[in-house]
Amino acid sequence: MAAPSLEPARPATLRLAFAPNLASAREVSVAIRKFLAEQGVAEKELFSYELCIAEASNNAVEYAEGPCRNLKPIAEALFTPTQIELRVTDHTAGFTLLERLPPPSPMTDRGRGLFLIQSVMDEVRYLRGTNENILVMRKKRRAERIPAISPKDGPSDFPSLEDSHRLLAECKIKMAKMADELLLRTETLSSVFRCCSELGRIDTNSEIFEGKLLVDLLHLTSADWYILRMLSPDGRKLLVAAASEPDLASEPIGFPAPGEKAIGIEAAVASSQTAARFDNRDSPDPSEPLMAVGPVGAGYVCPLCFGGKLVGTIAVGRRSGDFPLGRLQDEVIRAFAEFLAIQALSHDRRKTEVRDRVVARELEIAQDIQHLLLPRALPQLPGFGLVGGWQSAREVGGDFYDAIAVEGESLLLMIADVMGKGVPAALFATTMRGLLRGLAERSSDPSQLLCGLNRLLYKELSSVAMFITAQIVLVDMRTRQLTAASAGHCPLLFIPPGRRHVSSMPIRGLPLGVKSHTSYPHHVASMGSHAALLLYTDGLTDTRNPAGATYGQQRLKTWMQEEMIPGRSATDLRDRLASELNQFRGDREMDDDQAFLLLTEDRTGGTRRPFAADQITKLRRGSFLFPANS
Amino acid sequence: MKIERDGERLCVSEINELTAANSSNFRDEINSAMTGATVVIEIDLSKTLFMDSSGLGALFALYRATIKREGVVLRLLNPVPEIEQLLELTQMQQLFEVVRR
Numbered sequence A: 001m002a003a004p005s006l007e008p009a010r011p012a013t014l015r016l017a018f019a020p021n022l023a024s025a026r027e028v029s030v031a032i033r034k035f036l037a038e039q040g041v042a043e044k045e046l047f048s049y050e051l052c053i054a055e056a057s058n059n060a061v062e063y064a065e066g067p068c069r070n071l072k073p074i075a076e077a078l079f080t081p082t083q084i085e086l087r088v089t090d091h092t093a094g095f096t097l098l099e100r101l102p103p104p105s106p107m108t109d110r111g112r113g114l115f116l117i118q119s120v121m122d123e124v125r126y127l128r129g130t131n132e133n134i135l136v137m138r139k140k141r142r143a144e145r146i147p148a149i150s151p152k153d154g155p156s157d158f159p160s161l162e163d164s165h166r167l168l169a170e171c172k173i174k175m176a177k178m179a180d181e182l183l184l185r186t187e188t189l190s191s192v193f194r195c196c197s198e199l200g201r202i203d204t205n206s207e208i209f210e211g212k213l214l215v216d217l218l219h220l221t222s223a224d225w226y227i228l229r230m231l232s233p234d235g236r237k238l239l240v241a242a243a244s245e246p247d248l249a250s251e252p253i254g255f256p257a258p259g260e261k262a263i264g265i266e267a268a269v270a271s272s273q274t275a276a277r278f279d280n281r282d283s284p285d286p287s288e289p290l291m292a293v294g295p296v297g298a299g300y301v302c303p304l305c306f307g308g309k310l311v312g313t314i315a316v317g318r319r320s321g322d323f324p325l326g327r328l329q330d331e332v333i334r335a336f337a338e339f340l341a342i343q344a345l346s347h348d349r350r351k352t353e354v355r356d357r358v359v360a361r362e363l364e365i366a367q368d369i370q371h372l373l374l375p376r377a378l379p380q381l382p383g384f385g386l387v388g389g390w391q392s393a394r395e396v397g398g399d400f401y402d403a404i405a406v407e408g409e410s411l412l413l414m415i416a417d418v419m420g421k422g423v424p425a426a427l428f429a430t431t432m433r434g435l436l437r438g439l440a441e442r443s444s445d446p447s448q449l450l451c452g453l454n455r456l457l458y459k460e461l462s463s464v465a466m467f468i469t470a471q472i473v474l475v476d477m478r479t480r481q482l483t484a485a486s487a488g489h490c491p492l493l494f495i496p497p498g499r500r501h502v503s504s505m506p507i508r509g510l511p512l513g514v515k516s517h518t519s520y521p522h523h524v525a526s527m528g529s530h531a532a533l534l535l536y537t538d539g540l541t542d543t544r545n546p547a548g549a550t551y552g553q554q555r556l557k558t559w560m561q562e563e564m565i566p567g568r569s570a571t572d573l574r575d576r577l578a579s580e581l582n583q584f585r586g587d588r589e590m591d592d593d594q595a596f597l598l599l600t601e602d603r604t605g606g607t608r609r610p611f612a613a614d615q616i617t618k619l620r621r622g623s624f625l626f627p628a629n630s
Numbered sequence B: 001m002k003i004e005r006d007g008e009r010l011c012v013s014e015i016n017e018l019t020a021a022n023s024s025n026f027r028d029e030i031n032s033a034m035t036g037a038t039v040v041i042e043i044d045l046s047k048t049l050f051m052d053s054s055g056l057g058a059l060f061a062l063y064r065a066t067i068k069r070e071g072v073v074l075r076l077l078n079p080v081p082e083i084e085q086l087l088e089l090t091q092m093q094q095l096f097e098v099v100r101r
Helices: A022-038 A043-062 A066-070 A112-120 A161-199 A205-221 A265-272 A289-293 A327-373 A422-440 A446-463 A552-563 A570-585 B023-033 B053-068 B081-089
Strands: A012-017 A074-080 A083-090 A123-127 A133-140 A225-231 A237-243 A276-279 A298-306 A309-318 A384-391 A399-406 A410-418 A468-476 A481-487 A492-494 A503-505 A522-526 A532-536 A594-601 B002-006 B009-013 B040-044 B073-077 B097-099
Touching: A012 A022, A022 A043, A022 A074, A043 A074, A043 A083, A043 A112, A043 A133, A043 B053, A043 B081, A112 A123, A112 A133, A112 B053, A112 B081, A161 A205, A161 A327, A205 A225, A205 A309, A205 A327, A225 A265, A225 A289, A237 A265, A237 A309, A265 A276, A265 A289, A265 A298, A265 A309, A289 A298, A298 A327, A309 A327, A327 A422, A384 A399, A384 A570, A399 A422, A399 A594, A410 A422, A410 A446, A410 A532, A410 A594, A422 A446, A422 A468, A446 A468, A446 A481, A468 A532, A481 A492, A492 A552, A503 A522, A532 A552, A552 A570, A570 A594, B002 B023, B009 B023, B023 B053, B040 B053, B053 B073
Parallel strands: B009 B040, B040 B073, B073 B097
Antiparallel strands: A012 A074, A074 A083, A083 A133, A123 A133, A225 A237, A225 A309, A276 A298, A298 A309, A384 A594, A399 A410, A410 A468, A468 A481, A481 A522, A492 A503, A492 A532, A532 A594, B002 B009
8 A cells, every 4th residue: 555645646836938048047947936935935945946947947048059949948846845846848969967966176167057956956867858858856845844824825734834843842742641641541440450350359348448549549640648438328427438647537527418518528529429629728727627638738529429329538639739630630530439439339239239148048047947946746635636826027036836745645835935036036946945845854844844944044045135935834634734834924825614704824933044043933723624725925915907006915815715616626716816816917017926826625636737848838927837737 | 236446446236146147247247347456356245145057157257357367356245145055065165255244
């Protein structure tokens, strides 16, 4: 591919045929000088070109012989910005042009003309023909000779030398600025990339910011201090997250509420989400937090926001007050600010995601524990139905029950509520259930069992300031006698013999884990001819309806009285109670776990449902879970 | 062109150009103006803006004429830079006393 030419496609040309005499030759050289002057050739150059044309034209006149003396020689000038070519066509016999003529002796009168032409021009060629020869004289033009506007012709494509110098100087300044800008942007990008590469290895926002990034920012903006403030999680304060020097880590600044006046430049910048310059010399306000950078400190405060969400502020500057801040520095600081905001936001998001994953995993584990906690099947005695129900306000709860068949026709029933919910509560429940099973092998006395449980659990419970309310009832089916003891638990509800009213059996006793040595008095009662017994946790009576009213013990007693009538199976009653409680609650969220154990006369036999393995795995909040064969 | 005679001094001035077209005339006029009393010939080139090799030839001819007349001094006064360069290029400044006043 040909190199691009700066020359116009056609040079400006003047071609003059002139009468073969010296006076005409003189006129021609004057005309060509004028033509070249019009093309913008500088005055000091014109002399040389005029001289060359004059010499060649004179020769063309002087050396013509014979009939050729009447032929008109031709003088031409071809002008382009990079070259001037002069041609003179003569009708002489011609001569042999030596490559380069030596300077003629000053004492001779010959050979000066050609010598002058060769001295002045870059290239001289003599094209010889028959009675017609052409002397071609060329001179390259240097850039600084590109010149001048001819006022007669109006604006030219070629500026004057002075203009060219000015343009060149301007171009140099522009290029230097562009190079600086490019360097600064490259450095900014490099810094951002370096920071990105470190992100995976560090944990906290302040580590991100205190790392190389902010040091790079100082370097790039010629600043000597920085203060990074982050908005507190409650959005009320701007806390120093990082500062170039410890003395700049000043007190938190209040973030103004809507309509409230911002105190200090950083708060104003955060509030308006608009960057601002400051110079402590302009407004020496001692209450201004940025006075920490000194009485003559100056700088720039930029909000950290992304997608309209404010994260904090970054302030940079110089303690000396001489902080040059041009468009470029402004852009660099803004770029850093945006990057910091994105990092802070994405870091918070990552933290939340991790926390959510941890919580989800914790709940999976908790559900597994819960499955272990509830008895897979409840022991049954002929003529009686024992059922249990449980639902938790969360995926795992601290309410639980158990039933153990003991010697003869007796059942040991236990219900408990571990203070608190979630995994810790469930862990204590599991422990307690195991302990009870162990203790029950040696004794079935409710008082002794509670004493034993308290003794074994006290240390662990008190060390985490937790306690458990529990109730243990020994039911002797043969004598229809109830022996109950309670550790701060809700009263036992039952229907005594010969009565239709439901009685509650309030028994004193401290919850487990409150006191290391305590006794649990027991209470003995008889069941009526139609046995009806309900052990429950306070989640039942504390159930609230959408209006906020609690279900209460009285409603529970009424339900028992009305629903626990002869002929209804235990499972039927269980479903009715679950339905009753859920209906009362309506669409209100559960506040607390619920658990109950219900014993009734049940001669229906075959109504007991087999336990379905998937019943527990499909457990959902707000639906009762029932053990097998209950 | 103006020629003034001031005793032994001959002053030539107001020469706009010295070229092939006028150099013979220049030479002839000065030769005519020279007398036996002429000791100094001063050519004022301050107004001369163009000169070609024929003009240089005319000056060379004048130089030879002065050589023939022993003791006659030829001075070129105040040439413009272009003419001075031309004299240097052709080494002819060696032949004349070039004076700036």
